[in-house]
Amino acid sequence: xxxxxxxxxxxxxxxxxxxxxSSRKDARRNVxxxxxxxxxxxxxxxxxENFSKLQAGYLFPEIARRRNAYIEENPDKDIISLGIGDTxxxxxxxxxxxxxxxxxxLGTKEGYSGYGAxxxxxxxxxxxxxxxxxxxxxxxxxxxxxxxxxxxxxLQMMFGPGTxxxxxxPSYPVYVDTSVMQxxxxxxxxxxxxxxxxxxxxxxxxxxxxxxxxxxxxxxxIFFCSPNxxxxxxxxxxxxxxxxxxxxxxxxxxxYDAAYxxxxxxxxxxxxxxxxxxAREVAIECNSFSKYAGFTGVRLGWVVVPNELKYSDGTKVxxxxxxxxxxxxxxxxxxxxxxxxxxxxxxxxxxxEGLIDYYMKNAALLRTTMIDLGxxxxxxxxxxxxxxxxxxxxxxxxxxxxxxxxxxVTIPGAGFGPxxxxxxxxxAFASKESCEEACERFRKMYx
Amino acid sequence: xxxxxxxxxxxxxxxxxxxxxSSRKDARRNVxxxxxxxxxxxxxxxxxENFSKLQAGYLFPEIARRRNAYIEENPDKDIISLGIGDTxxxxxxxxxxxxxxxxxxLGTKEGYSGYGAxxxxxxxxxxxxxxxxxxxxxxxxxxxxxxxxxxxxxLQMMFGPGTxxxxxxPSYPVYVDTSVMQxxxxxxxxxxxxxxxxxxxxxxxxxxxxxxxxxxxxxxxIFFCSPNxxxxxxxxxxxxxxxxxxxxxxxxxxxYDAAYxxxxxxxxxxxxxxxxxxAREVAIECNSFSKYAGFTGVRLGWVVVPNELKYSDGTKVxxxxxxxxxxxxxxxxxxxxxxxxxxxxxxxxxxxEGLIDYYMKNAALLRTTMIDLGxxxxxxxxxxxxxxxxxxxxxxxxxxxxxxxxxxVTIPGAGFGPxxxxxxxxxAFASKESCEEACERFRKMYx
Numbered sequence: 001x002x003x004x005x006x007x008x009x010x011x012x013x014x015x016x017x018x019x020x021x022s023s024r025k026d027a028r029r030n031v032x033x034x035x036x037x038x039x040x041x042x043x044x045x046x047x048x049e050n051f052s053k054l055q056a057g058y059l060f061p062e063i064a065r066r067r068n069a070y071i072e073e074n075p076d077k078d079i080i081s082l083g084i085g086d087t088x089x090x091x092x093x094x095x096x097x098x099x100x101x102x103x104x105x106l107g108t109k110e111g112y113s114g115y116g117a118x119x120x121x122x123x124x125x126x127x128x129x130x131x132x133x134x135x136x137x138x139x140x141x142x143x144x145x146x147x148x149x150x151x152x153x154x155l156q157m158m159f160g161p162g163t164x165x166x167x168x169x170p171s172y173p174v175y176v177d178t179s180v181m182q183x184x185x186x187x188x189x190x191x192x193x194x195x196x197x198x199x200x201x202x203x204x205x206x207x208x209x210x211x212x213x214x215x216x217x218x219x220x221x222i223f224f225c226s227p228n229x230x231x232x233x234x235x236x237x238x239x240x241x242x243x244x245x246x247x248x249x250x251x252x253x254x255x256y257d258a259a260y261x262x263x264x265x266x267x268x269x270x271x272x273x274x275x276x277x278x279a280r281e282v283a284i285e286c287n288s289f290s291k292y293a294g295f296t297g298v299r300l301g302w303v304v305v306p307n308e309l310k311y312s313d314g315t316k317v318x319x320x321x322x323x324x325x326x327x328x329x330x331x332x333x334x335x336x337x338x339x340x341x342x343x344x345x346x347x348x349x350x351x352x353e354g355l356i357d358y359y360m361k362n363a364a365l366l367r368t369t370m371i372d373l374g375x376x377x378x379x380x381x382x383x384x385x386x387x388x389x390x391x392x393x394x395x396x397x398x399x400x401x402x403x404x405x406x407x408x409v410t411i412p413g414a415g416f417g418p419x420x421x422x423x424x425x426x427x428a429f430a431s432k433e434s435c436e437e438a439c440e441r442f443r444k445m446y447x
Numbered sequence: 448x449x450x451x452x453x454x455x456x457x458x459x460x461x462x463x464x465x466x467x468x469s470s471r472k473d474a475r476r477n478v479x480x481x482x483x484x485x486x487x488x489x490x491x492x493x494x495x496e497n498f499s500k501l502q503a504g505y506l507f508p509e510i511a512r513r514r515n516a517y518i519e520e521n522p523d524k525d526i527i528s529l530g531i532g533d534t535x536x537x538x539x540x541x542x543x544x545x546x547x548x549x550x551x552x553l554g555t556k557e558g559y560s561g562y563g564a565x566x567x568x569x570x571x572x573x574x575x576x577x578x579x580x581x582x583x584x585x586x587x588x589x590x591x592x593x594x595x596x597x598x599x600x601x602l603q604m605m606f607g608p609g610t611x612x613x614x615x616x617p618s619y620p621v622y623v624d625t626s627v628m629q630x631x632x633x634x635x636x637x638x639x640x641x642x643x644x645x646x647x648x649x650x651x652x653x654x655x656x657x658x659x660x661x662x663x664x665x666x667x668x669i670f671f672c673s674p675n676x677x678x679x680x681x682x683x684x685x686x687x688x689x690x691x692x693x694x695x696x697x698x699x700x701x702x703y704d705a706a707y708x709x710x711x712x713x714x715x716x717x718x719x720x721x722x723x724x725x726a727r728e729v730a731i732e733c734n735s736f737s738k739y740a741g742f743t744g745v746r747l748g749w750v751v752v753p754n755e756l757k758y759s760d761g762t763k764v765x766x767x768x769x770x771x772x773x774x775x776x777x778x779x780x781x782x783x784x785x786x787x788x789x790x791x792x793x794x795x796x797x798x799x800e801g802l803i804d805y806y807m808k809n810a811a812l813l814r815t816t817m818i819d820l821g822x823x824x825x826x827x828x829x830x831x832x833x834x835x836x837x838x839x840x841x842x843x844x845x846x847x848x849x850x851x852x853x854x855x856v857t858i859p860g861a862g863f864g865p866x867x868x869x870x871x872x873x874x875a876f877a878s879k880e881s882c883e884e885a886c887e888r889f890r891k892m893y894x
Binding site: 039041042043044045046047048049050051052054057058060061084086087088089090091092093096099100102103104106107108109111112113114115116118146147149150153157158159160161162163173174177178181182183218220221247250251252253281282294296297298299308309310311312313314315320322323324326327328329330331332333334335336339429 | 486488489490491492493494495496497498499501504505507508531533534535536537538539540543546547549550551553554555556558559560561562563565593594596597600604605606607608609610620621624625628629630665667668694697698699700728729741743744745746755756757758759760761762767769770771773774775776777778779780781782783786876
């Protein structure tokens with residue numbers, strides 16, 4: 001029996017589960033075969049100092065921890081989560097059947113497939129290039145992945161410790177955290193609540209949530225997310241032209257996070273950095289099926305690395321990213337890719353539009369409710385996030401207060417950087433009923 | 448319409464696809480809004496020098512490239528692949544239905560789930576701990592992933608540039624390549640065909656394919672794969688005790704790749720490093736559903752990081768790996784995890800045994816055929832790889848010769864390191880019929 005029965009386990013009785021204090025010598029080798037163990041044993045391996053720079057844990061598990069702690073203490077209370085941007089609508093039929101077909105074919109001789117190309121199936125790369133980008137990108141420039149968060153980490157692995165990064169402030173925590181992990185930064189500065197060595201580009205109401213690039217120093221890499229998580233701000237065409245021009249002038253690389261692109265409603269708001277002339281020479285675009293097809297758990301995304309993007313020595317960035325994808329990754333799940341193909345059919349695209357409409361109605365409701373209650377509110381028109389101002393207040397305090405008084409989970413803006421303090425992010429991905437109920441509770445609390 | 452129709456694409460007509468030579472100034476800002484572009488434009492970002500150290504591409508895409516080139520030139524020839532270790536049997540019913548159910552439930556309100564815990568669903572972590580490890584590991588020590596290759600890269604990201612690594616020679620190329628990418632090494636040494644800064648532990652017939660640890664210098668990390676890819680060697684209990692003892696003596700961390708554990712047939716060959724006393728303090732174990740459930744495309748694996756494993760400063764390695772998994776990863780696909788749960792049911796484990804039996808019969812056939820033909824042959828008894836000796840010959844030459852004369856794709860041992868030269872790896876994952884046909888062709892060529 002290669003693997004054990006349930007109950008006795010794969011390894012039978014042999015696995016040592018507790019540290020045992022025992023030792024004996026193996027006379028043949030004069031080596032302690034069972035070394036004396038003690039509870040304080042440490043290896044001689046030095047911890048990667050970059051990890052000691054990190055502050056606490058990643059943001060969303062911390063939110064979950066506080067939420068779960070509250071639930072434990074208040075088991076009778078009915079929690080509504082407008083916190084993590086997690087989709088809640090079931091996957092619509094056409095897309096779901098693509099996933100299901102992807103699973104069932106693996107049970108057949110004709111349909112079974114093992115390893116796929118790490119960069120994604122040719123069919124899916126083709127379809128992304130044609131159905132998303134109108135053939136204005138080549139399939140070879142498209143790298144299918146298990147999602148944008150993982151791609152950011154892989155891009156950072158590719159850039160390495162020697163590059164400098166700029167992020168929006170506030171921003172999705174992964175850009176900063178992976179920068180720290182890669183050794184691109186110095187220590188966390190308690191005074192500024194920022195990492196020395198990262199350039200933070202403040203985005204707030206005073207600058208229309210677009211950075212003051214004329215007063216921003218050069219960095220190698222610029223992480224830019226639009227429509228923005230967490231502020232909901234959607235950069236206009238001329239703002240993105242300014243960004244591309246800034247990158248060109250400085251010889252920088254923009255990592256453009258377009259994960260919320262399909263939520264754009266306003267005209268003159270591009271859905272891709274590649275709509276901007278010159279972007280091919282300066283930008284990488286990350287995108288994901290998570291937020292618009294409900295694939296947050298399914299895991300499917302992609303990166304576009306244009307052929308024209310080169311390092312200072314002339315090497316194509318695409319070549320090194322290809323090396324990362326083939327060496328550090330083994331492809332997105334074939335089942336997820338089957339779902340991706342269904343997403344990009346006409347029926348799939350229609351289904352996606354239905355999902356997005358639903359969430360944007362939630363966003364509109366949250367937005368108008370908070371505006372009615374007298375708050376300054378941003379976002380929610382081109383993104384599924386509503387960014388509510390609580391001037392002068394600690395956002396973690398407001399988070400706790402809202403949780404305790406209305407049992408609604410939100411995200412404190414400070415979790416996205418000091419520029420987020422004084423704001424609360426509300427996510428539109430909950431059910432319509434939950435959003436309506438949350439708004440009722442807000443009206444009671446603030447009305 | 449949020450996303451475009453098929454044909455006009457998501458971005459309509461706006462994406463700029465070709466580098467256009469044009470420029471104009473934006474008088475308002477005195478900045479070139481559409482910069483002059485030229486085909487030679489380079490950013491000012493310095494390429495990560497670690498990538499320039501890498502030699503050629505990752506091994507398996509290179510094999511695929513040569514195979515495809517051969518097919519193009521010889522379209523009438525019937526290629527058999529005993530190359531990449533890719534599973535070919537369809538996924539059996541119980542496991543397949545677990546995958547299918549995981550997909551279909553996403554289409555229902557009750558069954559839909561979005562983001563899962565990055566470390567894996569509690570149910571799957573529990574089941575791995577109990578059904579694979581007989582509860583001798585805790586669920587919190589189990590991290591579910593999208594596979595061992597990705598986990599090695601994440602472990603390397605965690606270790607960072609400041610650690611030294613040892614690998615077996617020959618070995619799975621990912622350990623070396625990720626070591627180079629992380630900056631743990633110096634340059635490739637043309638004379639030795641190895642990277643200066645990595646310790647290579649020769650494994651060959653003269654030492655029974657187990658390293659001479661007494662003459663191995665200390666490194667922080669020791670990558671050890673058993674049963675071994677590519678040699679098929681399966682370390683005995685006393686050999687693994689020696690390895691654990693060596694690690695303890697040196698304060699090193701073993702990264703133990705157990706991806707082929709279920710192929711073990713011999714008694715006194717452990718299936719997990721955690722069977723060895725003392726291992727909890729010195730070892731991390733990687734494993735994968737790829738090779739035994741046919742999940743090479745589905746993507747599911749796990750890592751065990753014992754609580755007792757600590758860096759020199761006392762920090763738990765598990766804490767930093769948890770940080771990597773939550774920050775650089777977003778969980779294995781929920782559909783794949785559903786399949787994993789089915790794998791670990793009694794019916795699933797039985798199905799896995801059936802798959803492994805099938806492949807091991809192939810291995811036995813390949814082994815006995817090559818032995819009959821007069822070759823010294825290793826492996827194939829506890830692993831799905833057969834390691835055939837061609838003393839004094841360049842393995843890339845033998846690879847080409849076998850491909851041209853028998854149309855069978857193998858892997859040249861040198862692809863796994865200089866210690867692999869003079870050997871050819873044959874993988875047992877092809878169909879029974881293909882293996883039989885390949886053996887017929889070998890008999891014709893060498894008989």
